[in-house]
Amino acid sequence: MSDDADPRSAALGTEGLSKHFGGIVAVDEVDLAVESGELRAIIGPNGAGKTTLFNVVTHALAPTSGSVYLDGEDVTDVPQERRPHLGLARSFQSNELFAELSVLENVRVIAQTAADGTFSFSLLGDGRAVRADEARDILARVGLSEHAETEAKNLSHGDQRRLGIAMAIATEPSVLLLDEPTSGMGPGESRETVELVQSLQDDLGLTVLMIEHDMEIVLSVSDRITVLNRGSVLATGTPDEIQGDDDVQDAYLGGVREEL
Template sequence: MTALLSTRGLTIRFGGHTAVDNVSADFHAGQLTVIVGPNGAGKTTYFNLMSGQLPATSGTVLLRGEDITRRGPAARTRKGIGRAFQLTNLFPHLTVHENVRLAVQARANAGMKLWSIWSSHRDLIERADHYLQRVALAGRRGTLVAALSHGDKRKLEVAIMLALEPEVMMFDEPTAGMSVDEVPVVLDLIQQVKAERTKAILLVEHKMDVVRALADRIIVLHNGALVADGEPAAVMSSAIVQEAYLGSASHD
């Protein structure tokens, strides 16, 4: 079965430093993969290569078997890769609802010309409300994004990604910076998406309780290289993980 997302020999070098080193992996629909590793292991850089924020030095990125290595992040989003928690993608001077509405509009291929006539597109407005309800932000519908807490901004990013209806959903430390009360909302939402079994979900995460609660599979990066890949119990008990990750990176 063709994977939704694959990397083949994916590598990036910054000067003399190899940040991601010849990483090959497949990600399938219905599977949640958590990427772990010590600080500086290349986890977020690997994410950036897959979502298009960084150009690969060598290797390929495939989406449903199509080579998208040379496509930028916007093109990859249109093709079905969703990346959460890039706070710069929010529009701070628009409302919470307007931010999600734009994503719904983009997914519907409606075009910016509809911006001035939203009242005649009730279905799109209702879809935006639906996604806000899913992330528990319906009560902040009219709030300017600039006034949101850090945790609410992260929840808004999830709503925007859901509204784009991607086949691949990528979360980079989804609970970082959230209050204790806010964490369950996002984790429950990821669990709901996982239960649908229609999307490939990728997480970069260092909190072991989150990893254990969500992972179907764990990939371990160390010094940019993939050093372990498999079922959570087997990976977490392996000697290389104990040495390279758990023993030295509790603060990553």
């Protein structure tokens, strides 16, 4: 099983994408074709290269070889800071924040960047007023309105995860990469967060790639699932297809079951 679609016509596509660290192959010839509006889960054991794949797709790390396509356009060599302006946004596995700034300012400064571009000589007026209404709307969407004036570092872990999603949304993306949005959350909070992702996807017409460990969540919400193992794609398919795949059972799901 693999992606049948053409990566060059997908919302997000990769072709032979690889990342080597010296002799270590972290991402190995990955082909992806994520359709517009799809929710794609990326699963795989620890060290499978999931986060590295995100880093290469967003050009936080330059790929060793291969190509990345966004809406049919080859963006392989587009620098990292340009990509959010082309519609590609991400959240992080760890809580990356502007720690000493208010929650509102965390989102607002990104909304401002989305409007102003990678660099702008905006030297007039009060910065804190620029796009503040849009930022408040986004905070309302993710349920952080009451914490708007809280310093980001003082939020609870779960709220910091949500703030990460809010910041990604503030870039006005078409394709959203979420790196374990539910990590460190209890079952109830995880469920809420996934519902939040789904509602954002529906309302904003997003294409979502989500790294996720909770198999129950993955199987219930994904349109398709890509299984990574040792840096390469083991299988891609619908939840049903993935559950029925022998290779996947052996390499991943089986392993989990045996542990249980």
